[in-house]
Amino acid sequence: MLRLELKDISKDYPAVKANDRVSLRVGAGEIHAVLGENGAGKSTLMKIIYGAVRPDEGEITWDGRAVEIRNPQEARALGIAMVFQHFSLFDTLTAAENVWLGLDRSWTLAEVTRRITEVAHEYGLDVDPLRPVHTLSVGERQRVEIVRALLTKPRLLILDEPTSVLTPQAVQALFVTLRKLADQGCSILYISHKLDEIRALCHKCTVMRAGRVTGEVDPRGESNASLSRLMIGAEPPQLEHRQAAPGEQVLAVHGLTLARTGAFGADLAAVAFEVRRGEILGIAGVSGNGQQELMAALSGEDGRAPAESIRLFGQPIGHHSPRRRRAAGLHFVPEERLGRGAVPSLSLAQNTLLTRTEAVARTGWIRVGQATALARHLIERYNVKAAGPEAPARSLSGGNLQKFIVGREIDAGPKLLIVSQPTWGVDVGAAAQIRGALIALRDAGCAVLVVSEDLDELFEISDRLVVIARGRVSPAVPAAQATREQVGQWMSGLWNGHAAHAGQEATHAAA
Amino acid sequence: MLRLEPRPAPSRAMSLLSPLLALAITVVIGVALFALLGKDPVRGLGVFFIDPFRGAYAVSELCVKATPLMLIGLGLAVCYRANVWNIGAEGQFVLGAIAASWVALHAQPDSGRWIVLPILLAGALGGMAWAAIVAFLRDRANASEILVSLMLVYVSYQLLNYLVYGAWKDPEGYNFPQTITFLDATKIPRLFSGLRVNVGFVVALLSVGAFWMYLFRAFGGFQMQVGGLASAAARYAGFSSRRALWATLLISGGMAGLAGAFEVAGPVGQLTPYVPAGYGFAAIIVAFVGRLHPVGILFSSLLMSLFYIGGELAQSRLGLPKSLTGVFQGLLLFSLLASDTLIHYRVRWRPAHPAHPHAAKGPAA
Numbered sequence: 001m002l003r004l005e006l007k008d009i010s011k012d013y014p015a016v017k018a019n020d021r022v023s024l025r026v027g028a029g030e031i032h033a034v035l036g037e038n039g040a041g042k043s044t045l046m047k048i049i050y051g052a053v054r055p056d057e058g059e060i061t062w063d064g065r066a067v068e069i070r071n072p073q074e075a076r077a078l079g080i081a082m083v084f085q086h087f088s089l090f091d092t093l094t095a096a097e098n099v100w101l102g103l104d105r106s107w108t109l110a111e112v113t114r115r116i117t118e119v120a121h122e123y124g125l126d127v128d129p130l131r132p133v134h135t136l137s138v139g140e141r142q143r144v145e146i147v148r149a150l151l152t153k154p155r156l157l158i159l160d161e162p163t164s165v166l167t168p169q170a171v172q173a174l175f176v177t178l179r180k181l182a183d184q185g186c187s188i189l190y191i192s193h194k195l196d197e198i199r200a201l202c203h204k205c206t207v208m209r210a211g212r213v214t215g216e217v218d219p220r221g222e223s224n225a226s227l228s229r230l231m232i233g234a235e236p237p238q239l240e241h242r243q244a245a246p247g248e249q250v251l252a253v254h255g256l257t258l259a260r261t262g263a264f265g266a267d268l269a270a271v272a273f274e275v276r277r278g279e280i281l282g283i284a285g286v287s288g289n290g291q292q293e294l295m296a297a298l299s300g301e302d303g304r305a306p307a308e309s310i311r312l313f314g315q316p317i318g319h320h321s322p323r324r325r326r327a328a329g330l331h332f333v334p335e336e337r338l339g340r341g342a343v344p345s346l347s348l349a350q351n352t353l354l355t356r357t358e359a360v361a362r363t364g365w366i367r368v369g370q371a372t373a374l375a376r377h378l379i380e381r382y383n384v385k386a387a388g389p390e391a392p393a394r395s396l397s398g399g400n401l402q403k404f405i406v407g408r409e410i411d412a413g414p415k416l417l418i419v420s421q422p423t424w425g426v427d428v429g430a431a432a433q434i435r436g437a438l439i440a441l442r443d444a445g446c447a448v449l450v451v452s453e454d455l456d457e458l459f460e461i462s463d464r465l466v467v468i469a470r471g472r473v474s475p476a477v478p479a480a481q482a483t484r485e486q487v488g489q490w491m492s493g494l495w496n497g498h499a500a501h502a503g504q505e506a507t508h509a510a511a
Numbered sequence: 512m513l514r515l516e517p518r519p520a521p522s523r524a525m526s527l528l529s530p531l532l533a534l535a536i537t538v539v540i541g542v543a544l545f546a547l548l549g550k551d552p553v554r555g556l557g558v559f560f561i562d563p564f565r566g567a568y569a570v571s572e573l574c575v576k577a578t579p580l581m582l583i584g585l586g587l588a589v590c591y592r593a594n595v596w597n598i599g600a601e602g603q604f605v606l607g608a609i610a611a612s613w614v615a616l617h618a619q620p621d622s623g624r625w626i627v628l629p630i631l632l633a634g635a636l637g638g639m640a641w642a643a644i645v646a647f648l649r650d651r652a653n654a655s656e657i658l659v660s661l662m663l664v665y666v667s668y669q670l671l672n673y674l675v676y677g678a679w680k681d682p683e684g685y686n687f688p689q690t691i692t693f694l695d696a697t698k699i700p701r702l703f704s705g706l707r708v709n710v711g712f713v714v715a716l717l718s719v720g721a722f723w724m725y726l727f728r729a730f731g732g733f734q735m736q737v738g739g740l741a742s743a744a745a746r747y748a749g750f751s752s753r754r755a756l757w758a759t760l761l762i763s764g765g766m767a768g769l770a771g772a773f774e775v776a777g778p779v780g781q782l783t784p785y786v787p788a789g790y791g792f793a794a795i796i797v798a799f800v801g802r803l804h805p806v807g808i809l810f811s812s813l814l815m816s817l818f819y820i821g822g823e824l825a826q827s828r829l830g831l832p833k834s835l836t837g838v839f840q841g842l843l844l845f846s847l848l849a850s851d852t853l854i855h856y857r858v859r860w861r862p863a864h865p866a867h868p869h870a871a872k873g874p875a876a
Contacts, residue, residue: 342744353730
């Protein structure tokens with residue numbers, strides 16, 4: 001008998017039909033993938049199953065019985081548990097206290113602590129219930145979330161993009177746990193857009209595109225190309241990657257040590273690397289390991305770094321403002337597009353003025369026509385889907401806004417371009433276009449520094465790779481010689497001389 | 512069942528219509544108010560909204576009261592667009608009036624008309640100095656500019672009282688707390704003989720144009736607004752938040768101080784404890800009803816001025832309390848806030864009992 005069946009579920013939002021007559025059938029003990037691009041309607045569908053959103057139409061059947069799931073409490077009562085992409089843990093509480101908060105009142109903290117240890121042991125999820133959450137790595141936090149879900153003895157576990165924050169080794173460990181759960185009869189809904197993972201783990205796969213189901217297949221019998229066709233209606237575009245011809249040194253970071261600004265960031269410790277003309281240096285690492293702090297120090301948003309620790313063409317720029325660095329040829333694309341890379345309520349034309357001041361006359365007046373012309377040029381040159389130069393930035397989809405921002409910085413003719421998470425949340429077509437543009441920029445002789453959580457992306461476009469872990473940066477390796485295993489180990493902080501910093505994560509990775 | 516539904520994008524039409532809708536609601540409630548007070552609503556509305564336009568003198572008075580509101584409102588709009596919450600324009604207005612009076616008191620019988628310029632300049636500088644205290648404390652001590660600017664209003668009242676009850680009191684004024692009547696040379700030139708409207712109104716109108724240029728055509732104005740809209744974007748672009756803080760407070764303080772100078776050297780003609788008439792606070796409403804847009808502020812300051820004069824006329828002609836002005840101002844602000852909901856939401860009619868059991872009841876998460 002089917003554990004869960006959805007029939008013709010539809011959900012309308014004011015601007016978009018998020019789900020259009022979606023049907024989904026999940027058997028007992030089945031690991032069922034829901035595959036689709038960002039915005040395909042996966043998250044809405046999961047929220048409907050979890051009772052967080054109510055569908056406009058359609059039927060839900062649980063164990064052969066028609067049900068109406070009005071809120072998450074009812075979902076949990078049925079045995080549905082969900083691990084969200086963005087964790088809902090309180091940083092200042094311990095793991096056990098966090099789990100305790102989500103349970104009903106009959107438990108004592110001591111019982112919860114004991115049960116966590118038992119469950120963690122049973123499924124090979126190493127969690128120390130007494131550690132405060134802010135001391136945990138992202139992978140450890142995810143394990144706390146999973147343990148919290150398992151304590152309710154779920155019969156259906158929903159995981160939303162669970163591997164986006166994990167090292168390759170931690171992904172393997174997670175798969176072991178999930179397979180064990182499935183063997184015991186728990187059904188798993190696994191939401192992802194990573195084709196390899198789905199083919200390795202899942203028994204069945206429902207593919208969604210633009211709110212509709214485009215296919216239900218056995219992923220083990222499919223290729224990446226065939227799954228991709230179902231997901232985006234085309235094969236993923238291939239990048240042509242020519243050998244780099246690195247030239248003179250452009251950016252040199254040396255002995256960059258910087259205390260975090262917030263309570264929960266990472267301190268940068270003696271960070272050192274260099275970027276040369278005509279090469280792309282990739283910085284890999286699990287988010288929260290100092291990337292934010294490093295980017296702010298390089299862009300000039302954080303001017304506390306010692307002047308000598310960051311050099312651009314040999315000039316110490318550690319104290320220079322972002323505008324001064326930009327004038328020297330350093331351009332930066334931040335990972336937050338709305339609110340940092342662009343002002344949401346201002347038009348695209350006005351948003352060009354953030355980093356492009358050609359339209360500002362010496363007298364301080366803005367030549368509006370010139371700013372509008374620049375925005376129109378960027379829209380055409382980088383295939384940005386927008387109503388026009390007057391469209392407010394927030395009216396664009398994430399991918400189109402990213403194309404606009406990346407285009408704005410590339411078009412400025414930078415000598416060094418720093419890009420953080422270039423394709424995060426961007427659909428496959430736009431991602432390929434952005435990566436292509438970065439490589440073209442490199443071939444034109446620009447130095448490019450890319451920070452990404454996506455290892456596939458880094459292997460695809462980088463010439464050399466470094467890894468950032470706990471605020472330290474590894475030595476560089478040529479991307480062609482690096483292996484995923486090696487980079488994965490480094491992401492846990494394990495590289496020669498730094499084994500002492502490996503800590504918890506490495507033991508999990510080995511487990 | 513009526514319900515609110517989020518709009519996919521804020522409605523541009525509603526953001527223009529909302530002030531008009533708010534005015535309509537204010538009028539409707541006003542009619543009910545007149546009826547409850549036992550007055551003929553038609554006559555009440557006539558006195559409140561029509562009489563202030565009857566005749567050159569009435570229109571001139573309308574402009575006299577709109578002048579300080581427009582000047583202060585323009586400065587505040589710049590502040591609020593930069594997310595700097597100066598609510599102490601009243602205090603900056605008082606300091607402007609004091610500084611202008613100081614220059615005016617130095618005038619000699621043989622002073623030329625040029626003395627008006629130093630009077631206005633002193634007013635602007637006085638307001639700026641008072642606002643600079645706010646900027647300094649915010650910059651150095653991270654003190655809330657909301658609290659500091661508001662508290663400085665009450666300090667300014669004390670300062671004003673100290674002067675008019677003490678050092679600056681007119682020795683021949685029968686012990687009334689006021690300065691001498693300023694000499695004729697210090698008077699702001701009037702536009703028409705016999706009418707009180709003066710050059711200040713023209714300056715206010717020119718300021719509307721100047722502020723439009725500053726907000727929408729000057730890079731400085733752009734930087735400052737980016738800081739208000741998205742501080743992370745301003746940091747990314749490298750726009751200084753400190754500079755925006757100082758610039759906006761000095762601009763709004765200077766405008767409030769200028770308004771104070773026009774007031775003491777214009778219609779009032781001397782410094783008295785009654786110079787602060789609440790223009791600094793009313794201008795906050797003016798700025799918001801005007802959508803923080805210079806042209807909007809031109810109209811909203813005239814509207815608020817209408818309420819002031821309508822209230823006075825209602826008092827003298829209908830025997831209604833003058834506090835009606837405050838009631839109408841409050842009504843307008845609240846109905847505007849309510850109407851603004853419709854910029855981001857639309858009203859939808861839904862049957863109370865959904866035909867389908869799965870039809871959603873609550874708003875989308």
